[in-house]
Amino acid sequence: ASLSVFAQKQVSGTVKENNNPVVGATVEVKGTNVAVVTGLSGNFVIMVPAGKNQLVITYVGLETKTVTIGDKTELEITMVQLTTTLNEVVVTGYTTQAKKDITGSVAVVKIADLKSVPGANAESQLQGRASGVTVVTDARPGVGASVRIRGFSSFGDNEPLYIIDGVPAGRLDGLNPNDIESMQVLKDAASASIYGARASNGVIIITTKKGRAGGAKVSYNMYYGTQAPGKGYDLLNSQEMADLTWLSYTNSGQAVPTTQYGNGSTPRLPDYILPAGKMEGDPAVNPALYNLNMDDINGSYLIVKANKTGTNWYKEISENAPIMNHNITLSGSSDRSRYLMGFDYFDQKSIIVHSFFKRYSMRLNTEFNIKKNIRIGENLQVRTNEDNTVDNNGNNGEGTELGMGYRNQPIIPVYDIMGNFAGSRAPNLGNASNPYASRFRAKDNRNQNLNVFGNMYAEVDFLNHFTARTSFGGQYNYNNYFFFSYKTYENSENNTGNSYTEGFNRYREWTWTNQLTYKNTFLGKHDLNVL
Structure with a gap:
C-alpha cells in the first residue's frame, strides 16, 4: 500500500473596492478548479494546492485581478471599476x-x-x-x-x-x-x-490630437507595403475569341466576316491583323512598306502582327504598387500650455501603370491657459498633394483604362512591328483604344492641391458653472491641374490633334461660432447641461 500526501496552503484575505467590501466575488486558484466566494465582509479562505502561487479574483463590473501569493497567508485585495x-x-x-x-x-x-x-x-x-x-x-x-x-x-x-x-x-x-x-x-x-x-x-x-501631460515627446511611425493587382478576369484567348465571333454571326443568320479569320469552314488566326488577315510571306507585310506619318494619320501604312496566344490586357496595364507612410510628431505640455506638431508624408502608387498619389501635411495644435479660467488655442493643418490618377469617372467607366482592357480583343498586341502602339485600327476588331498607350501618354498629367484648414478659439469660465467659447475657423483651397492630349494613330477612332489644357480653381469658407454653456450637478447625481 502507498499513501500520497498533497501539501496545501491556507490563504485568507479581504476583497474591497473603493474601501467597501466586495460581496460575492469569485476567488480562484489560477490553473485549477479550486474556488470560493467572498462573504458579507468581503472576506475569504481558500486552500491553495502545492505548486500554485496565484489567485484570480473576478466580479461583474470590476476589472479582473490576478494576485501573486508568495510567502503571504493573508491578503488585502483592492479592485477597480471596469471601464466600459x-x-x-x-x-x-x-x-x-x-x-x-x-x-x-x-x-x-x-x-x-x-x-x-x-x-x-x-x-x-x-x-x-x-x-x-x-x-x-x-x-x-x-x-x-x-x-x-x-x-x-x-x-x-x-x-x-x-x-x-x-x-x-x-x-x-x-x-x-x-x-x-x-x-x-x-x-x-x-x-x-x-x-x-x-x-x-x-x-x-x-x-x-493634442499634447498630453508630461514633457516633450517625439514619436515616429512608418509603414511600407505593396498592393497586388491580382490576376484579373479569365478572358478568352485569340482562338476562342475567333470561334465566338463566328458562332455569334452564324447564330444571328449573318454572313461571317472573312477579313481577319479567312473564309474556311472554321476561323483561322492570321499572322497579321494589319494589313488585315495576312499571312507570313505576303508582300503586303514587308517591313519596308511601314510608314507612320503623324501629319497624315489616315495615310499611314502600319503593320501589326497578330498575338495568337492572346494579349492579357489587364496584366499589361497593372503592376505591383508600393504604398508608404512616414509620420513624426512632437508633443508635450506644461502647467499652462500644451502643444502638438506633426509632419506626415504619404506616397501611394496605383496598380494601374503611371498613376500615383503623394501628400505632404503639417499639423500644429496648441492651447494656452492665460489664467486659471481663460484658455486660448488653435488647430491648424497645411496640406499639399499631387496625383496622376485614372481619369474618365474613376476605374469603373466604359472609357477607362480598365474598361478598355476588357473591351480590347486578345489578338491585338500592345505594339506593332516597329515598336509603336498597336490597336483596334485593324478592321473588325471593335473600337476600343489601347489602354496602355492611354496611360503612357497621360504619365505627365498632374493635379496639384494646396489646402489650409483650422480654427482659433478662446474659452472663459465664470460664475462657477458658465463657460463662454468663441471659435473662428475655415479653410482656403487652391487647386491647379494640367493635361496633354496627343494625336493617336493606332485606334479605329483616333484623336486627330494635339492639345494642352491648364486650369485652376480656388475657394475659401469661414465659420464663426459663439456659444454659452451652463453645467451643474445637483445632489451629487443630477446633471444639468444647457447650451
Whole structure:
C-alpha cells in the first residue's frame, strides 16, 4: 500500500473596492478548479494546492485581478471599476456627453481599428468600422470615398456633414488619418439636430490630437507595403475569341466576316491583323512598306502582327504598387500650455501603370491657459498633394483604362512591328483604344492641391458653472491641374490633334461660432447641461 500526501496552503484575505467590501466575488486558484466566494465582509479562505502561487479574483463590473501569493497567508485585495464603452466621452454637436447618457444613435469609431488598414484618407478607412455606415470607393489612390449613413435620404447629395475640431469640412479626403484623436458618427435626427438641415444625411465629428501631460515627446511611425493587382478576369484567348465571333454571326443568320479569320469552314488566326488577315510571306507585310506619318494619320501604312496566344490586357496595364507612410510628431505640455506638431508624408502608387498619389501635411495644435479660467488655442493643418490618377469617372467607366482592357480583343498586341502602339485600327476588331498607350501618354498629367484648414478659439469660465467659447475657423483651397492630349494613330477612332489644357480653381469658407454653456450637478447625481 502507498499513501500520497498533497501539501496545501491556507490563504485568507479581504476583497474591497473603493474601501467597501466586495460581496460575492469569485476567488480562484489560477490553473485549477479550486474556488470560493467572498462573504458579507468581503472576506475569504481558500486552500491553495502545492505548486500554485496565484489567485484570480473576478466580479461583474470590476476589472479582473490576478494576485501573486508568495510567502503571504493573508491578503488585502483592492479592485477597480471596469471601464466600459458606456463611460466613453462622446462629442455630440457643440458639447460632450458620456455615452451612457445619450439617447440618440451615436457610433464611436475605434481609431486603432481605423488605422489598421493603410489608406490615404479616413473616408476609405471608415469602411466596416461603424454600423449603419456604408463606404464605397473605386480604390484610386488619394480619391475620397462615397459615405452613406443609413442609406439614401434624398435624390440629391447624400454625403454626411463632416465636422473637424468644430469646423465644417467638405470631405475627409484631405485629413491626415494619423492626426485623428476621436471620431463619432451621429446617425439620427435627435443626435445631429443642432446642425440643422445640413445634418439631414448624418454627421461625422472628428477631433484631432493634442499634447498630453508630461514633457516633450517625439514619436515616429512608418509603414511600407505593396498592393497586388491580382490576376484579373479569365478572358478568352485569340482562338476562342475567333470561334465566338463566328458562332455569334452564324447564330444571328449573318454572313461571317472573312477579313481577319479567312473564309474556311472554321476561323483561322492570321499572322497579321494589319494589313488585315495576312499571312507570313505576303508582300503586303514587308517591313519596308511601314510608314507612320503623324501629319497624315489616315495615310499611314502600319503593320501589326497578330498575338495568337492572346494579349492579357489587364496584366499589361497593372503592376505591383508600393504604398508608404512616414509620420513624426512632437508633443508635450506644461502647467499652462500644451502643444502638438506633426509632419506626415504619404506616397501611394496605383496598380494601374503611371498613376500615383503623394501628400505632404503639417499639423500644429496648441492651447494656452492665460489664467486659471481663460484658455486660448488653435488647430491648424497645411496640406499639399499631387496625383496622376485614372481619369474618365474613376476605374469603373466604359472609357477607362480598365474598361478598355476588357473591351480590347486578345489578338491585338500592345505594339506593332516597329515598336509603336498597336490597336483596334485593324478592321473588325471593335473600337476600343489601347489602354496602355492611354496611360503612357497621360504619365505627365498632374493635379496639384494646396489646402489650409483650422480654427482659433478662446474659452472663459465664470460664475462657477458658465463657460463662454468663441471659435473662428475655415479653410482656403487652391487647386491647379494640367493635361496633354496627343494625336493617336493606332485606334479605329483616333484623336486627330494635339492639345494642352491648364486650369485652376480656388475657394475659401469661414465659420464663426459663439456659444454659452451652463453645467451643474445637483445632489451629487443630477446633471444639468444647457447650451
